[in-house]
Amino acid sequence: MDGGTTSKRRVGAPGEGESSGKRQNATMGMDALDCPVCFHPLRPPIYQCSVGHFICSSCRPKLVRNKCHLCSAETTFKRCLGIERLMESVTVACSNANYGCAQKLTYYQKEEHEKECPSAPCFCPASSCSFAGPTDALLEHSASQHKWPCTTINYSEDVELCLEPGLHFLRTKDREIFLLNVALEPYGHAISVVCIQPKAINSKFKCRMSYGSFLTNYYQRSVYKIRSSSLSDGLPKGYNLILPKDEIADDGKGTLLTFSIDDPNPEVKVREPICLKPVRSV
Ligand SMILES: [Zn+2]
Ligand SMILES: [Zn+2]
Ligand SMILES: [Zn+2]
Ligand SMILES: [Zn+2]
Numbered sequence: 001m002d003g004g005t006t007s008k009r010r011v012g013a014p015g016e017g018e019s020s021g022k023r024q025n026a027t028m029g030m031d032a033l034d035c036p037v038c039f040h041p042l043r044p045p046i047y048q049c050s051v052g053h054f055i056c057s058s059c060r061p062k063l064v065r066n067k068c069h070l071c072s073a074e075t076t077f078k079r080c081l082g083i084e085r086l087m088e089s090v091t092v093a094c095s096n097a098n099y100g101c102a103q104k105l106t107y108y109q110k111e112e113h114e115k116e117c118p119s120a121p122c123f124c125p126a127s128s129c130s131f132a133g134p135t136d137a138l139l140e141h142s143a144s145q146h147k148w149p150c151t152t153i154n155y156s157e158d159v160e161l162c163l164e165p166g167l168h169f170l171r172t173k174d175r176e177i178f179l180l181n182v183a184l185e186p187y188g189h190a191i192s193v194v195c196i197q198p199k200a201i202n203s204k205f206k207c208r209m210s211y212g213s214f215l216t217n218y219y220q221r222s223v224y225k226i227r228s229s230s231l232s233d234g235l236p237k238g239y240n241l242i243l244p245k246d247e248i249a250d251d252g253k254g255t256l257l258t259f260s261i262d263d264p265n266p267e268v269k270v271r272e273p274i275c276l277k278p279v280r281s282v
Contacts, residue, residue, distance in 0.1 A: 033087065033107055035059055037069050041108035044084040047077040054083055096120050099133050120198030123231040125167060125179065135177045135196055142169055155263035163189055163211070163248070163255040170261075176205070178226065178261065181235055188245040191257070194236050195228040203228040204264040209241050211248075211257050218247035226261070 035042050035056035045057045049068035059069075060077055068075050092110055094101040094117055101119035114120070122138050124131035124146075131141050142148045150169035153159050161168060163182060170178040177196045182189055195203050203226050210221035224240040248255055 030107065033090065037062075041111070042083065042087055043108035044087060046080050046083050046087065048080040048083070049073060049075040049077055051075075052080075054080065094119070100137075115199065117198070121230065122196050122198055123234075125181075125231050125235050127234060135175070135198075138196065139169060139171065139177060142167075153259075153261065155261055156266075158258050158260045160256040161259050163243075163257050165189075170259075172261070178205075178207075179231075179235075180259070182257075183239070185242075186245075187242065189243040189248060190239040191241040191243070192236060192239045193224065193226050194231070195226045196231060197228045198230050199228075201228060206262045207240075208260045208262070209257060211241075211243050211255075213247065213249045213255075215249040216247045218244075 030041075031039075033042055034040060035054065035058075037055055037059040040056065042054060042056050047055050047057065047060050049055070049071060050073060051068065051071050053068055053070040055063070055069065055077065063069060066074055066077065087108060088106060090107050091104045092107050094103045094105060094110065095114055096117050096119040099119045099121045101117055103113060103117075105113050119134050121132040122135050124138065124141060126146055129145070131138070131145070133141065139150060143150060146167075148167045148169055150171055151159060151161070152171050152173070155172060159170075161180065165182050165184040168180040168182070170180060172178075179194050179196055181192045181194075183191075191209065193207050193209075195205055197203075205226040205228075206223055207226050208221070208223050210219070212219035220241070220243065222241060227236055229236055
């Protein structure tokens with residue numbers, strides 16, 4: 001008698017929510033995966049009319065009298081698990097794959113990811129250079145290819161920087177990168193500061209710059225909000241600080257600019273609770 005065991009093998013397509021493990025690259029018109037009302041990628045939960053037209057969950061409640069936007073039928077929209085499964089299985093590469101992002105994303109997660117992608121590029125400020133890459137790579141490139149100096153700074157601590165015309169990178173311990181540009185204009189030294197970030201969001205940084213000379217009896221100190229830029233259009237136009245030509249003098253220790261960046265998240269000191277004792281009346 002045959003005492004061997006038998007095993008049942010499932011034949012055919014996998015059930016809903018299961019993956020067959022089969023993957024293949026394909027080319028498709030991605031707009032077929034967009035909501036036909038808002039044109040954003042469909043993301044679960046996804047609904048369909050009685051005929052089968054898709055709509056996203058944000059647009060569905062906005063339809064007047066549940067009228068389908070495509071066939072105009074007054075209908076009851078139902079979840080379509082088939083298209084939801086498809087949307088979960090279609091993966092695309094991040095647009096920053098060339099800059100080192102290896103993330104594979106569902107089509108509907110791509111846009112959100114790219115807003116925060118750590119590999120999004122910043123651009124080399126040299127006009128003749130086409131280098132682009134994440135901020136760490138840009139910093140390495142600027143040192144190796146252009147020999148621009150880089151100083152590591154602590155928030156709220158002054159550093160003294162030589163007022164030489166040219167670019168000077170500044171890096172903080174939390175890996176923020178700033179670029180100080182000193183330009184020699186006919187009227188004097190023109191100085192600008194920019195925070196290098198892939199997305200030009202509203203910068204949270206403020207810097208303090210001061211310059212003084214005993215010889216010319218001149219002192220200037222100012223606080224500036226730092227702009228942010230990926231440098232995709234080169235160095236930002238305009239300057240923060242202008243030091244008039246006739247006021248700059250070497251006091252013997254070089255012409256130095258005192259520079260600091262305010263801590264964007266200063267520690268809030270918690271005070272000891274004060275215990276109030278009632279005063280006894282005599
Ligand atoms: Zn929609
Ligand atoms: Zn319809
Ligand atoms: Zn990415
Ligand atoms: Zn370069």
